[in-house]
Amino acid sequence: MLNKSGYLYFYAEDGDFSQILHLSTLCASVVLQKVYLCVNKKYFNFYLKHNNLPPNVSLHCIDDCDLYSPTLDRIDKLYQSGSIRSNCPAIERHCINRWLYLKGKSMFGESSLISFDWDTFIFPGLAAHNSHLNGIDLGATNLMSLGWDPAPKEPIWSLCPNLLYFSSLSLDLYIYYLEIYIARCEKFGSIVNDFFCDMQPWSSVISSSLAGRRNLKLLNFNDIVDDTCLVDHNVRILYDCGLNFKEMRYYFQTGSPTYLETPYLPAKHIVFSDYDRPFFVIEANASSRSPINSPPVLKEVAAIHFSGVEGKHLLLQTFKENIFKYLQRNLGTRPF
Numbered sequence: 001m002l003n004k005s006g007y008l009y010f011y012a013e014d015g016d017f018s019q020i021l022h023l024s025t026l027c028a029s030v031v032l033q034k035v036y037l038c039v040n041k042k043y044f045n046f047y048l049k050h051n052n053l054p055p056n057v058s059l060h061c062i063d064d065c066d067l068y069s070p071t072l073d074r075i076d077k078l079y080q081s082g083s084i085r086s087n088c089p090a091i092e093r094h095c096i097n098r099w100l101y102l103k104g105k106s107m108f109g110e111s112s113l114i115s116f117d118w119d120t121f122i123f124p125g126l127a128a129h130n131s132h133l134n135g136i137d138l139g140a141t142n143l144m145s146l147g148w149d150p151a152p153k154e155p156i157w158s159l160c161p162n163l164l165y166f167s168s169l170s171l172d173l174y175i176y177y178l179e180i181y182i183a184r185c186e187k188f189g190s191i192v193n194d195f196f197c198d199m200q201p202w203s204s205v206i207s208s209s210l211a212g213r214r215n216l217k218l219l220n221f222n223d224i225v226d227d228t229c230l231v232d233h234n235v236r237i238l239y240d241c242g243l244n245f246k247e248m249r250y251y252f253q254t255g256s257p258t259y260l261e262t263p264y265l266p267a268k269h270i271v272f273s274d275y276d277r278p279f280f281v282i283e284a285n286a287s288s289r290s291p292i293n294s295p296p297v298l299k300e301v302a303a304i305h306f307s308g309v310e311g312k313h314l315l316l317q318t319f320k321e322n323i324f325k326y327l328q329r330n331l332g333t334r335p336f
Contacts, residue, residue, distance in 0.1 A: 002127045004165070005034040006114045009098035010043070011062055017046060020312060021118040023323055023335060028122045029054040030330045036108050038062055038101065054331060058108070066101055074182050083185050084196035095198040096178070103175055107168050112136075117162040117305070119312060121323070123278060125229030125302035132224055138205060139165035139219035141233040141241065161199060162305040163231060170205055170216060177204035221302075229302035230280055235267050235311050245269065246281040246296050256313050265310045270319065271298070276326035278304065278319075 006028050010021055021043075028035045035057045039047070044061040047053055075096065078084045086092040098115070107113060112133075116122060133139060140161060166174075178201040184191060192200070209216035221231040222241045230241055238245050248269035252258055258265070269281035278301040284294040306315040315323075328334045 001033060002031050002114075002130055003033055004112065004114050004133065005036065005108075005110050006032040006116055006122070007036045007038070007102060007108075008116055008118060009038045009062070009094075009101060010118045011040050011094050011097075012043075013040075017043075018118065019320075019336070020306070020315065023320075023327070024116070024118050024121055025057060026054065026327050026331065026335055027323070028116060029057050030327070031122050031124055031126050032056075032114065034058060036060060036113075038098075052335075060105075062101065066104070067097065069100060071100060071179070071182065072097060074186065078182070078185050078196075084190045086195045086197070092195075092197055099171065099174055099178075099198065103171060107171065110168075112165065112167045115161065115164045115166065116303070119307060119315075120162045120303055120305045121315075122163070122303045123229075123301050123326075125277070125300040126231070128228045129221070129224075129231075129302065132219060132228065133165060135217055136165060136219045137167040137170045137216040138202075138209075139221060141221045141231050161202065162233070162307070163303050164202075165219070173205045173208070173214065173216075174201045177201040177208075180204075229300040231302045232268070232280070232304045234305055234307045235270075235314065236265075236307060238266070238268060240268075243299070244283045246283050248281075250314050250318055252310075252313060253317055256317065258310050258313065259308075260310060265314055267311070267314060270301070270304070272319075272322040272326075276322060276329055277301075278322070
């Protein structure tokens with residue numbers, strides 16, 4: 001077990017109960033010492049009624065009053081005026097509020113937390129990062145921790161923090177830079193041409209540390225990929241973490257909604273062991289020491305981000321039964 005606690009903020013206005021959210025929470029409860037699950041009233045009441053969460057999951061209700069604050073009000077006005085844009089302002093508002101809500105709860109008394117999205121699944125391999133997280137203020141995949149060599153092809157803030165490890169100090173800095181960004185937008189308009197997102201203040205936290213203005217210790221999970229289990233950024237991206245993953249074309253069942261014009265989804269090849277723990281299949285690199293037709297290697301998974309519509313259907317149609325077996329082995333009961 002990882003000696004860290006986790007934080008999951010999930011707010012859905014309507015829709016059916018999410019199996020993915022529930023499975024993600026249960027998987028995290030196996031690995032983390034405590035999980036702070038923050039949901040709206042509908043989900044909160046559902047969980048109270050069914051009482052089907054492990055004892056180390058701390059359930060919290062996102063009340064109506066938690067959805068309004070002076071900061072969120074200023075952001076709403078920026079959206080209304082067109083000073084900032086988003087492809088879905090309501091979703092971005094909740095993405096921002098997950099950090100404001102956590103600050104309002106004083107991080108539940110924790111000095112550091114692992115924030116994970118509802119479509120990110122944490123597995124025991126994450127415990128391999130225990131020693132690497134000691135003293136770290138901010139850790140994530142694709143984090144530019146050692147400078148720009150080569151320069152990143154995309155802004156830091158374009159990366160989705162589907163799994164983010166952070167200290168209370170870095171969260172304080174996030175709120176500080178968020179307020180600066182809002183004030184700048186109110187006076188001069190957005191500083192970016194593209195969409196506004198909640199990663200932009202995290203970018204300032206990272207940049208201030210790289211520039212030596214803040215004494216933060218950063219960790220890029222990709223930098224330690226050789227001796228630890230993989231933290232996946234996006235199950236759809238075949239080259240990630242500095243590795244080339246073997247492609248698997250997964251079939252979509254008839255009638256499954258998808259953005260693709262094909263019944264097959266190209267994604268990373270995932271296999272589950274006899275003990276129901278997942279592994280990625282990595283393409284072996286041809287070199288003078290290894291034959292061209294050398295077999296692929298297996299790398300244990302620390303976390304998988306089942307991103308996008310296709311990624312979630314891949315989970316539900318292909319790997320759900322593996323997840324059920326894994327949870328039954330570790331929790332003693334099937335989740336549904």
